[in-house]
Amino acid sequence: xxxxxxxxxxxxxxxxxxxxxxxxxxxxxxxxxxxxxxxxxxxxxxxxxxxxxxxxxxxxxxxxxxxxxxxxxxxxxxxxxxxxxxxxxxxxxxxxxxxxxxxxxxxxxxxxxxxxxxxxxxxxxxxxxxxxxxxxxxxxxxxxxxxxxxxxx
Amino acid sequence: xxxxxxxxxxxxxxxxxxxxxxxxxxxxxxxxxxxxxxxxxxxxxxxxxxxxxxxxxxxxxxxxxxxxxxxxxxxxxxxxxxxxxxxxxxxxxxxxxxxxxxxxxxxxxxxxxxxxxxxxxxxxxxxxxxxxxxxxxxxxxxxxxxxxx
Numbered sequence: 001x002x003x004x005x006x007x008x009x010x011x012x013x014x015x016x017x018x019x020x021x022x023x024x025x026x027x028x029x030x031x032x033x034x035x036x037x038x039x040x041x042x043x044x045x046x047x048x049x050x051x052x053x054x055x056x057x058x059x060x061x062x063x064x065x066x067x068x069x070x071x072x073x074x075x076x077x078x079x080x081x082x083x084x085x086x087x088x089x090x091x092x093x094x095x096x097x098x099x100x101x102x103x104x105x106x107x108x109x110x111x112x113x114x115x116x117x118x119x120x121x122x123x124x125x126x127x128x129x130x131x132x133x134x135x136x137x138x139x140x141x142x143x144x145x146x147x148x149x150x151x152x153x
Numbered sequence: 154x155x156x157x158x159x160x161x162x163x164x165x166x167x168x169x170x171x172x173x174x175x176x177x178x179x180x181x182x183x184x185x186x187x188x189x190x191x192x193x194x195x196x197x198x199x200x201x202x203x204x205x206x207x208x209x210x211x212x213x214x215x216x217x218x219x220x221x222x223x224x225x226x227x228x229x230x231x232x233x234x235x236x237x238x239x240x241x242x243x244x245x246x247x248x249x250x251x252x253x254x255x256x257x258x259x260x261x262x263x264x265x266x267x268x269x270x271x272x273x274x275x276x277x278x279x280x281x282x283x284x285x286x287x288x289x290x291x292x293x294x295x296x297x298x299x300x301x302x
Binding site: 041087 | 168169220221222260262263264265267268269270271275276279281284285286288
């Protein structure tokens with residue numbers, strides 16, 4: 001069962017939305033440069049620098065419910081999240097709200113990456129279990145070759 | 154030269170920056186592929202072949218496959234780093250050498266090894282250089298990688 005803090009942060013990424021327990025959020029960074037790193041597990045799109053620390057960025061699209069992302073370019077924000085495995089970044093285009101958990105409703109689901117949805121003002125936000133997502137990442141070598149040169153985020 | 158103590162060499166593979174301690178470097182060798190004896194090539198070992206170095210043959214390796222890097226088609230030019238090895242010098246083919254820089258230009262930080270695939274760690278540290286994270290390689294850890302004899 002996903003432990004949910006008193007406050008929940010709501011984000012959008014393309015046409016998708018998601019929620020995170022505020023307790024795990026370290027801070028939110030504006031768009032910064034994304035770099036390739038050899039041997040990065042599938043599921044990460046690169047690393048970025050956060051105060052001289054290298055943080056891997058999750059490819060969040062694969063974890064959100066099916067549906068088109070309809071987004072181009074790079075995310076406007078990197079949400080730096082402290083997970084059990086380590087510090088990880090999650091992409092976001094918008095920071096929508098930070099709400100008290102009691103102002104919405106948590107509904108359990110059977111999804112792999114989110115054990116619950118947070119319903120708020122008529123919209124359902126997948127409440128992401130970052131620890132479970134990281135635990136599911138494949139240990140296989142990445143299938144995508146690293147791009148030539150660093151990618152601008 | 155005292156200025157070279159702790160200096161680091163920056164090189165590129167598939168566009169990604171790598172850094173080596175200058176103390177690990179014997180020579181930077183710019184040559185052509187015609188000098189590479191590919192009769193000894195062994196893809197299982199990432200061995201490209203053998204090349205003469207100061208009158209003796211040395212093995213030349215390509216780290217690209219081991220690092221999951223797609224380096225694409227290369228021309229006839231060959232850039233090699235001749236590195237110190239426990240059993241003698243060996244060669245590492247690279248895409249290009251950026252230069253040698255004082256240690257003070259680099260800020261070391263741990264690589265997010267928990268996010269890396271594979272059990273054997275070829276690298277565990279990154280070196281931040283002008284806002285870019287470079288992969289820090291110790292020649293000894295490269296040499297002890299599974300595919301090197």
